[in-house]
Amino acid sequence: MTETVIDYTLYVQADPDRVWQALTEPAFTRRYWGLSFETDWAVGSPMTWVERGARTSDPDQVVLDCVPDRRLSYTWHNFTPEWAASAGVAEELRAELAREPRTRVTYEIEPVGDALARLTVRHEGFLAGGRLVGMCAQAWPLLASSLKTLLETGAPLPEPGPVPRPDQPEPRL
Template sequence: MGSDTFVYTTYIRTTPDELWKALTEPELTRRYWGVAFETDWTSGAPMVWEEGGRRTADPEQVVLRAEPGRLLSYTWHTFTPAWADAVGLGRDVYERLAAGPRSKATFEIEPSGDTVRLTVTHGDLAADGPVKELIGEGWPALISSLKSLLETGEELPEPPR
């Protein structure tokens, strides 16, 4: 693709406040993502990623911008050997992930009639790196599960690996 940015847009029948909660509240993020964030959601605040009992903290893992119901942006998580083992990535893929630049995820929330337009932008990617490849499949599945949770009360089942 050659670009350092991945963009995905969808429309969800919800409110900006409910979507914000689904992006930030641990009991909801665990349901559709399997991840919870420990942070106070203020610009510059550190973020600890908790996934499957593993906690990942790093000084560069921070909230970049947080405007409830409008915009959320943070640096992407730190890749660790424990994380790579837990998600079934081989050593070579882990080393390529760890060697790449730190990327960032941004969620733009815009009212659109009786729906909300959600645009997810994942930027600062190595154009041909493994993060771009992984999120190209990951974000659409994740956002589909988020949409399902908000519209029906049930997240999508995790696809088989």
């Protein structure tokens, strides 16, 4: 990870097609991520995020690259008041996030032998020192681990329990 890029690689006991399904099909994404995407996954197509009853979309929220079973890239969502209300995010934090540049996520899927896939998540374009990069750096390991667990066991990771809201300081360990 750098100040503007998060790179995260994991190995999943699944073939690339199954990893692709987990990234793109609502039946999967709802289970490990709690959201779904409304899009046809064609390059340039708009993406609407549906999360906790909130629909987040805008003209710049689009699919950037799509090669089934190999690569997927899209712009990260816009921080709308509706999203913030559904996520329990204070307006001050939402406004701060909305002022940061739009980021993009790219997934690279590579077969490793007959039984594994290497999934690399790259989230880039963050404002150096911004709030979003820190929030995403905490979220991606749990999200990717839940995806992996779902594909390997049939169930995602359990909810982690009370998690500090992103606008609250982290508890000291």
